[in-house]
């Protein structure tokens with residue numbers, strides 16, 4: 001990370017009228033939450049197909065028994081890190097309009113982010129598929145640990161985590177907001193995501209096609225880099241605070 005690159009990105013964000021951030025699991029690894037596809041990522045230790053919505057519907061007991069451990073890893077008690085705080089500072093200073101995140105850990109809001117678009121739902125709640133009652137995901141997981149699989153609502157309905165599962169439609173309002181931000185922004189800061197999963201993976205291209213300046217901050221190469229004016233192969237907890245500081249200078 002060199003100062004000139006940081007300054008250039010800071011100037012681009014300062015000049016932008018409608019900047020948006022797109023984040024993934026890489027912004028939370030410094031908080032102790034593993035990512036999915038980086039070194040030692042969750043998909044090296046768990047089978048993605050165990051968490052497809054088809055399996056939830058066909059084998060809810062087996063799904064919930066597997067979900068207990070994954071839930072603990074992606075929604076554990078974690079605190080925001082310097083990357084979350086830098087994005088919250090950029091939002092508070094008016095340099096970022098919103099953070100569109102694929103993460104379900106709630107750490108952008110915990111850092112003070114107010115306009116957070118949660119594309120993949122949230123990890124702290126579960127909802128009854130019969131009566132729509134919302135319960136704390138931890139309470140449902142506790143019941144599974146105590147032998148109640150699948151956990152059921154008081155009405156007898158099946159509980160489902162509020163995290164969007166593979167094969168499941170994204171929350172309509174969040175998807176619409178994310179697409180609107182991508183189409184209407186003049187700068188997009190992409191941080192800590194491998195851009196593997198659609199539709200999030202296509203948002204940077206959508207932004208670039210609308211004329212937005214792209215910036216990518218990621219430990220590993222991503223497909224957005226070749227459209228990006230600013231590319232940092234580095235740690236989000238170093239680059240984002242440096243950019244936030246430079247913008248405020």
Ligand code: APR
Pocket residue numbers: 023024025026027029030035036037038039041102103120192193194195196197217218219220234235236237
């Ligand atoms: N600084 C910069 N980059 C980092 C850091 C860090 N501190 N830690 C990890 N990374 C990078 C990894 O190298 C990886 O390229 O962040 C990226 C995270 O990519 P993924 O693990 O694929 O996570 P994400 O892109 O958010 O996955 C999208 O896939 O499994 C589904 O629903 C799940 O929301 C998730 C979606």
